[in-house]
Each structure stands twice: as structure tokens, then as C-alpha cells.
Amino acid sequence: MGRETIHLMACADFPSAQAITCERAPAAARAPRTDAAVRRNKQEPQLKIISHRGASGHRPEHTLGSYELGARVGGDFMEIDLVATADGALVARHEPEIGQTTDVSDRPEFADRRTTRTIDGREYTGWFTQDFTLDELKTLRATERIPEVRPDNTAHDGVYEIPTFQEIVDLARRMTDELGRRIGVYPETKHPAYHSELGLDLEPPLLAALLDNxxxxxxxxxxVFLQSFESESLRKLADAGLPRVFLMGTEEHWRPYLTPEGLAGVAAFAEAVGPAKDLVIPRDEQGDLGEPTSLVGDAHEAGLLVHPWTFRSENRFLPTDLRSRGGPGDFGGFAAEYDAFFAAGVDGVFTDHSRHAFLAREIHLEDI
Structure with a gap:
């Protein structure tokens, strides 16, 4: 099914994790929901939906509410960015700096913790998880990171704590029991070299938690998939005996890894790659979705799975030709973007909108 023939109506914001409705349109274009599709959804499909920081398009990211919703609406994995506290606990935050994702700036008792740190060559000013104990972090509450794009998410500001890795694993196990299908975890060691410099290595407590569970x-x-932008961290996680994902961005220093020879080298320490999605299908000079590169085929030839990041349904993040006439936070033609990447042969997608990815996958799989 080509991009121009894919139709999928945007889901409204979910009023609760229990009451979720979406529909495909127009009716004439919909494929019937077959028994085969029902059976497939009770299994573990090869094409993985990775709930990026949970259902972060509908709840503040890296919260138990976001992770639960991502699983309920079709996500196969809970994607987790792991950082460390001062006492070595692993918690889920996008970055060690938490000024943009918690209410810490409104907490006078922590005003003196505001500082400037350099992480991987970039300077940040704010509050950092490494300067808080787990007990102190648990007094904070999560807030929406990009309220200008996701204003509805701000209704949940102040509701959720910062979750630990163990709490997310416990949730994945509970959702597995409740939904009747296995919900996986997909942790990332975030800035592992930086943490190591502080004496807060991420790999040993992650390995211990995985073993204990x-x-x-x-x-x-x-x-479980284990992911990192740093190859050394993935090498340290080899003893887990789990598939590892080497994340890659669009900056120039990633180019050597994108050749057949480079990907063959990656296969020595990883079982998959997680490229920025523009490395799989770039955009042209007008910002429209272009044609696939050879990356998926080259990675598969090297024995690597391909899980690109990050799919978001809002106009702000979509290719120009798939945007609707609404504002930057309105949903556009996200289904066409998913379909193009599915057709290119990817093995999974990181997404902020798990329900949208799930429905797009259903359409794609019914059509092939």
C-alpha cells in the first residue's frame, strides 16, 4: 500500500488508560480485522513497537502512567533512559538534568542544587540526578518536557513520581499478566562515560537488576533489548546474554558506521542498530519524505536488526508533505510515514504514539 493511499484518523488524547478509541478512515479503505490479526496481537510480532519513554505523546515521559498507557495501546516494549542518583539508584529520565522534566525549579529546598555541568562536551545548567538521593528525587513530580507542542499533557503535571528501573520492570510484568502478551523492557545507558567519571557506572547495577529479575x-x-550510543557500554553489558542495540545519530562522526564495513564492525558488539530515522529515509531539500537509503539492507546483510528513532505524530516532527493544515501540535499524516519505513524493511520503531504505530502496523501487515 503506497503512502498516498494510507488513511488513519488521529486519536484524540486518551482520557484514561481504560477508555481508548481510535478509528481508521475512510471505511472503504479499511481491511477487516481477521482472526489471524487477533492471534498475531497475542503473540510477539517481528515488527516491534517500542514505546519511546512510554506513550510520551499522551503523558509526561518516563512516568509509570506513560509506560502503562504505551503497553495498553499496543506497545511491545517500554523504552527507558537510565541515569543514576547520588546513591547509585537507576531512574528513568531523558537526561541527568531534570529542570525541564520535573517540578524541581519550584522547590525552594533544592534551590542550592542548581549548577552547571558539562556532559559529553555540552554545557548544561540546572538540576542533576547525580546531586540527589533516590529519596529526595521521589519527592519531585514529573512535568511535560515540551508543553508548547503537547499542552494537553500538562494536565498530568505533578501526578507522577520519577520511577526507578525496578518499578518499570514490575509494571512490565504486571501488564504482561493483565494483557496476556509479554511486554518487554528496552533500557538505555544514558551518557555512561559521564556517569563513570562520577564513579556512578551504569552497567553494574543494570546487570545486577536484570539478573535479579x-x-x-x-x-x-x-x-529485553539493551541500548546505548556508546559502544564501550554495550561491550560491558555482554555478560547479560541479551540483544544489544547501537544507537546512531545524524552527525558526521557516525558516518563510518553506516557503510557495509562499518556495520560489520558493529556486529562484533551489537545485534541491532538504532539509527536516527533520517538515516533510513532522509528528507529532501523541501523537507518532504525522500527515498530509502541502503542502510536497512546493509544492516541486515551484517546480521543486524534495525530499530529507527523517533516517530512522532505531530506536524512539528513530520516530513513537510505529511503535515496537516493545523498547528505544530496537531496530528498529520503519520500513518504514511510508518508505512514507508515498514516497506523499507525496518524491524521496529521507536514511537511517542504507540497506538498510532500499532494501527499503522495492522494496516501494513494486513496488506502484505
Missing amino acids: GLTGAEPELP
Whole structure:
């Protein structure tokens, strides 16, 4: 099915995790929901939907509410950015700096913790998880990171705590039992070299947590992928016996990894790559969605899966030719973008809108 023939109506903001409705349109274009589709959704499809920081298009990211919603609406994995506290606990935050994702700036008792740090060559000013104990972090509440694009999410500001890795694993296990399908975890070691410099290595506590939860080896209790932008961190996680994902951006220093030879080298320490999605299908000079590169085929030839990031349904993030006439936070033609990447052969997608990815996958799989 080509991009021009894919139609999928945008989901309204979900009023609760229990009451979720979406529909495909027009009716004449919809494929019937077959018994085969129902059986497939009770299994573990090869084309993975990775709930990026949970259902972060509908709840503040990296919260238990976001992770739960992502699983309920079709996500296969809970994607987790892991950073460390002063006492070595692993918690889920997009960055060590938490001024943009919590209410810490409104907490006078922590005003003196505001500082400037350099992380991987970039200077940040704010509040950092490494300067708080876990107990102190638990007194904070999460807030929406991009309220100008996702104003509806601000209704949930102040509702959720910062979750630990263990709490997310516990949630994945509970959702697995409740939904009747396995919900995996997909943790990222965030800035591991930076943490190591502080004496807060991320890999040992992550390995210990995985072992304690029966999530190591060839047959873990729940599906697991381990991810990092740093190859050394992935090498340190080899003992887990789990698939590892080497994340890659669009900056020039990633180019050597994008050749067949470079990907063959990646296969020595990873089982998958997580490229920025423009590396799979770039945009042209007008910002329209272009044609696929050879990356997927080259990665598959090297024995690597391909999980590109990050798919978002709002106009602000979509290719120009797929945007609607609404504002930057309105949904555009996201289904056409998913379909193009599915047709290019990717093995999974990181998405802020798990329900949209789920429905787009249903259309794609019914059509092939």
C-alpha cells in the first residue's frame, strides 16, 4: 500500500488508560480485522513497537502512567533512559538534568542544587540526578518536557513520581499478566562515560537488576533489548546474554558506521542498530519524505536488526508533505510515514504514539 493511499484518523488524547478509541478512515479503505490479526496481537510480532519513554505523546515521559498507557495501546516494549542518583539508584529520565522534566525549579529546598555541568562536551545548567538521593528525587513530580507542542499533557503535571528501573520492570510484568502478551523492557545507558567519571557506572547495577529479575540469558522472563550510543557500554553489558542495540545519530562522526564495513564492525558488539530515522529515509531539500537509503539492507546483510528513532505524530516532527493544515501540535499524516519505513524493511520503531504505530502496523501487515 503506497503512502498516498494510507488513511488513519488521529486519536484524540486518551482520557484514561481504560477508555481508548481510535478509528481508521475512510471505511472503504479499511481491511477487516481477521482472526489471524487477533492471534498475531497475542503473540510477539517481528515488527516491534517500542514505546519511546512510554506513550510520551499522551503523558509526561518516563512516568509509570506513560509506560502503562504505551503497553495498553499496543506497545511491545517500554523504552527507558537510565541515569543514576547520588546513591547509585537507576531512574528513568531523558537526561541527568531534570529542570525541564520535573517540578524541581519550584522547590525552594533544592534551590542550592542548581549548577552547571558539562556532559559529553555540552554545557548544561540546572538540576542533576547525580546531586540527589533516590529519596529526595521521589519527592519531585514529573512535568511535560515540551508543553508548547503537547499542552494537553500538562494536565498530568505533578501526578507522577520519577520511577526507578525496578518499578518499570514490575509494571512490565504486571501488564504482561493483565494483557496476556509479554511486554518487554528496552533500557538505555544514558551518557555512561559521564556517569563513570562520577564513579556512578551504569552497567553494574543494570546487570545486577536484570539478573535479579530473571531477565538475562537466551530466554529471559520478559523480552529485553539493551541500548546505548556508546559502544564501550554495550561491550560491558555482554555478560547479560541479551540483544544489544547501537544507537546512531545524524552527525558526521557516525558516518563510518553506516557503510557495509562499518556495520560489520558493529556486529562484533551489537545485534541491532538504532539509527536516527533520517538515516533510513532522509528528507529532501523541501523537507518532504525522500527515498530509502541502503542502510536497512546493509544492516541486515551484517546480521543486524534495525530499530529507527523517533516517530512522532505531530506536524512539528513530520516530513513537510505529511503535515496537516493545523498547528505544530496537531496530528498529520503519520500513518504514511510508518508505512514507508515498514516497506523499507525496518524491524521496529521507536514511537511517542504507540497506538498510532500499532494501527499503522495492522494496516501494513494486513496488506502484505
